[in-house]
Amino acid sequence: MFKYEKMLEYPINVKKKDLKMAKLLCAQFGGPDGELGAALRYLSQRFTMPDERGKALLTDIGCEELGHVEMINTMIYGLIKNATVDELKSAGLDSYYTQHNKGIYPVDANGVPFTSAYIASTGNPIVDLQEDLAAEEKARATYENLMDLTTDESLLAPLSFLRQREIVHYNRFKELLDYYKRR
Amino acid sequence: MLFDEDNIYFDDYKNINIENVNINRSKTLYSYEEGFNKGNLFKDLYSKYKNHVYKLNVSNDKDKLLLDIQTHTFALKDLNLYLDTHPEDQSILEEFNKIKNKLDDLKNKYENKYGPLCLNSVNSNKDFTWINNPWPWDIRR
Numbered sequence: 574m575f576k577y578e579k580m581l582e583y584p585i586n587v588k589k590k591d592l593k594m595a596k597l598l599c600a601q602f603g604g605p606d607g608e609l610g611a612a613l614r615y616l617s618q619r620f621t622m623p624d625e626r627g628k629a630l631l632t633d634i635g636c637e638e639l640g641h642v643e644m645i646n647t648m649i650y651g652l653i654k655n656a657t658v659d660e661l662k663s664a665g666l667d668s669y670y671t672q673h674n675k676g677i678y679p680v681d682a683n684g685v686p687f688t689s690a691y692i693a694s695t696g697n698p699i700v701d702l703q704e705d706l707a708a709e710e711k712a713r714a715t716y717e718n719l720m721d722l723t724t725d726e727s728l729l730a731p732l733s734f735l736r737q738r739e740i741v742h743y744n745r746f747k748e749l750l751d752y753y754k755r756r
Numbered sequence: 757m758l759f760d761e762d763n764i765y766f767d768d769y770k771n772i773n774i775e776n777v778n779i780n781r782s783k784t785l786y787s788y789e790e791g792f793n794k795g796n797l798f799k800d801l802y803s804k805y806k807n808h809v810y811k812l813n814v815s816n817d818k819d820k821l822l823l824d825i826q827t828h829t830f831a832l833k834d835l836n837l838y839l840d841t842h843p844e845d846q847s848i849l850e851e852f853n854k855i856k857n858k859l860d861d862l863k864n865k866y867e868n869k870y871g872p873l874c875l876n877s878v879n880s881n882k883d884f885t886w887i888n889n890p891w892p893w894d895i896r897r
Contacts, residue, residue, distance in 0.1 A: 579873045580826060581892045582833075583795070584812060584819075630840040637833060647893040654895065717805055730810035737795030737802070741837065744801050748841040 575636075582640040583734045587651030588727040592664030595652035596682060597722060601735070602645045603679030603687035606711035608735075612638035614692040614708060618701040623753070627698060630749055634742050641735055646677050648728060702750040706743060713739035783838070783848060788831040788855070797834040819896075821866050825873070828859040 601607045615635030622628045653661070653675050661670045669684060679687035693704045716736035720729060784799045791797035793811050814823050835852045839845065867877045871885045878886050890896065 576874060578829075579886075579892060580822060580829075582826065582830065583792075584814070584823060584826060586896060626840055626843065630837065633833075633836055633840055637837075643892065650893050651895050720805060720808060726810065729808060730812070733805065733808045733810055734793075734795035736805060740803050741796050741798070741801055741834065745837045745841055752841065 581644055581647060582637070583644060583731055585644060585647045585651070585731050586727055587648060588725065590655055590660070591652050591723070591725065591728075592656055592660055592666055594719075594723050594725070594728060595649045596664060596666055596669075597719060598645055598649050598652070598682075598728075599680050599684075600682040600715055601712070601719070602642065602649065602677075603685075604681035604715070605691040606708060606715050607679075607681070607687075607691075608638050608641040608645055608712075609679050609687055610691040611635075611708060611712065612642060613689065614694070614705065617692070617694040618698075618705070621694075621696045621698065621701070623698050626752065627749055630745055634745065637738070637742075641738070644731055644735065648731065650675075650677060698753060699750065702746055702753070705746045706750070709739045709743040709746065713743070783845075785851070788827050791834065792827040792830045797831055798838070818870055821862065821869075825859065825862045825866055828855055828862060831855050832859060 602609055604610075612635050615631045615638065619628055619631035619635060622631055653666070656664075656666075656675070658667075658670065661667055669678075669680070672678075681687075692708075693701065695701055695704075713736055716732055716739065720732050720736070723729060723732075785791065785797050786794065786799060786802075788797070794802055794809075796802045812823060814820050832852065832855045835848055835855065838848060839852060842848065863873060863877070867873060867879070871888055872878045875886060878884065
């Protein structure tokens with residue numbers, strides 16, 4: 574089962590309204606390499622991991638990814654909270670506003686809704702772990718792109734943290750994959 | 757040539773040093789604070805992007821205590837993931853247990869003063885304090 578802890582993994586204090594960045598950050602919520610897909614990917618794949626190390630690692634990283642979804646959503650929420658309709662329009666969020674107002678909904682940076690087609694769960698641990706390595710690297714690259722697009726330190730600090738987590742996860746998945754290959 | 761000399765992606769890979777991860781090597785860790793600021797407790801895995809380095813600062817006592825909890829929760833989590841793939845590493849397990857005890861103390865201190873962080877810490881006969889603001893996404897200005 575899952576339990577909720579009433580805190581973020583890393584503190585977020587959005588300093589100012591920024592609708593463009595809110596739109597772009599959606600990539601890491603409902604995009605193909607985003608945190609929601611990551612959580613679903615690992616929490617689904619874990620059922621067919623062949624030993625206790627794999628079951629533990631995919632569960633633990635999958636749970637951490639849910640915490641990352643919460644961080645991204647907190648940023649998006651804070652960035653659009655006080656926006657006017659005119660401001661949303663000029664940031665290209667008028668179509669988003671039509672369907673979701675300021676609600677948090679999983680889409681990518683272009684407004685394309687999240688789909689489970691972004692993830693794989695093949696039942697084969699070697700194949701799944703190879704997918705996970707790629708997913709972590711794609712998410713890392715996306716964070717770097719996002720970091721290039723803002724100078725706001727109240728966003729850069731959590732983005733830098735989240736990017737680093739992709740690197741750690743990559744390495745742990747790699748260790749698990751190498752271990753399975755040796756066996 | 758496969759990579760341009762100033763290709764940043766190539767530099768990233770050199771820093772990540774993926775192939776040199778030695779399963780039984782004793783790990784060198786950052787302090788919990790530095791590790792939390794970096795998002796990585798393990799010195800051999802840390803890889804910076806451009807010049808992005810950040811240090812968290814909080815002003816009031818409540819946020820300081822919460823930051824301390826988040827710092828230790830993170831340290832526990834990062835060692836958790838390491839131990840998943842290195843369950844035989846006794847020294848990291850000792851470190852894990854040390855953090856766990858410290859985290860219990862910090863949470864007790866926070867929850868007695870400011871209210872529950874998880875449902876089974878609700879400790880009140882008159883008010884259901886679990887629902888109280890702030891929730892994590894509430895904006896603190």
